[in-house]
Amino acid sequence: MNRRDALKNVAILMGTAISASTLAALEGCNTAGPKNYTLQMPETKAMLAEVAETIIPETNTPGAKAAKVDEFMLTMMNDCYDEKSQKIFVAGLKDINDKANEKYKASFMNITPEQRTELLTEIDRERIAYNKRENKKEDDGPHYFQLMKELTLTGYFSSEPGATKALRYVKVPAKYEGCVPYKKGDKAWAS
Numbered sequence: 001m002n003r004r005d006a007l008k009n010v011a012i013l014m015g016t017a018i019s020a021s022t023l024a025a026l027e028g029c030n031t032a033g034p035k036n037y038t039l040q041m042p043e044t045k046a047m048l049a050e051v052a053e054t055i056i057p058e059t060n061t062p063g064a065k066a067a068k069v070d071e072f073m074l075t076m077m078n079d080c081y082d083e084k085s086q087k088i089f090v091a092g093l094k095d096i097n098d099k100a101n102e103k104y105k106a107s108f109m110n111i112t113p114e115q116r117t118e119l120l121t122e123i124d125r126e127r128i129a130y131n132k133r134e135n136k137k138e139d140d141g142p143h144y145f146q147l148m149k150e151l152t153l154t155g156y157f158s159s160e161p162g163a164t165k166a167l168r169y170v171k172v173p174a175k176y177e178g179c180v181p182y183k184k185g186d187k188a189w190a191s
Contacts, residue, residue, distance in 0.1 A: 038090050039078055039090065040074070044093065045074060046109065047093060047096075047097070047109060048069075048070040048073050048074065048093070049064070049069070050109060050116065051096065051116075051120070051148055051152070052064035052065065052069040052073065052148075052152045052155070054113065054116045054120050055120065055149060056069070056153075056156050057113075061161070061166045062161040062162075062165055064152055064156050066161050067155065067159035067160075068155075069151075069152055069156050069159065072151065072155030072158075072159070073152065076151055076155070077089055077147075081147075085142070088142065088144050091144060092144020092147070092148065093144075095123075096108050100119055123145050124145060124149075126145070127149075131143065167187050168187045
């Protein structure tokens with residue numbers, strides 16, 4: 001199985017599809033890629049940590065902050081995504097902040113976790129409508145929240161806390177078992 005197939009399988013397990021830009025980025029990282037210094041600002045990293053934590057909050061398993069998903073997102077966006085995707089991503093952060101200010105009269109960083117969840121849920125509905133629109137053009141980029149969700153999920157489930165605490169993990173499997181019983185509510189397997 002190649003990396004593209006493995007990533008598609010992970011996307012299916014997570015209940016989402018990975019966009020073409022994310023798939024291309026994950027397959028073609030190069031450290032000589034464009035550098036977006038807006039993404040290097042501490043405020044950006046802090047906001048990404050809160051966005052990721054809202055998507056995957058700490059429960060009985062570590063959340064996105066514990067998995068340092070913000071660092072993963074910044075590295076991937078800077079080293080693997082093209083300039084167009086970087087601009088969409090940065091504009092998306094601004095849009096989230098603008099919507100928080102409009103709805104709650106405070107920046108995203110200064111609203112409550114419940115308000116963050118409500119806001120990002122609305123933005124996710126926007127993302128779904130954007131992806132289903134009929135007037136798509138071939139050169140349209142992905143919705144910014146698509147990129148954020150994909151990077152959050154990929155970063156979390158490929159991190160040590162995500163793979164070992166949120167998923168079932170066997171460090172060195174003893175043998176291949178092609179058919180393992182699955183009970184409703186069981187964790188998925190880490191690959």
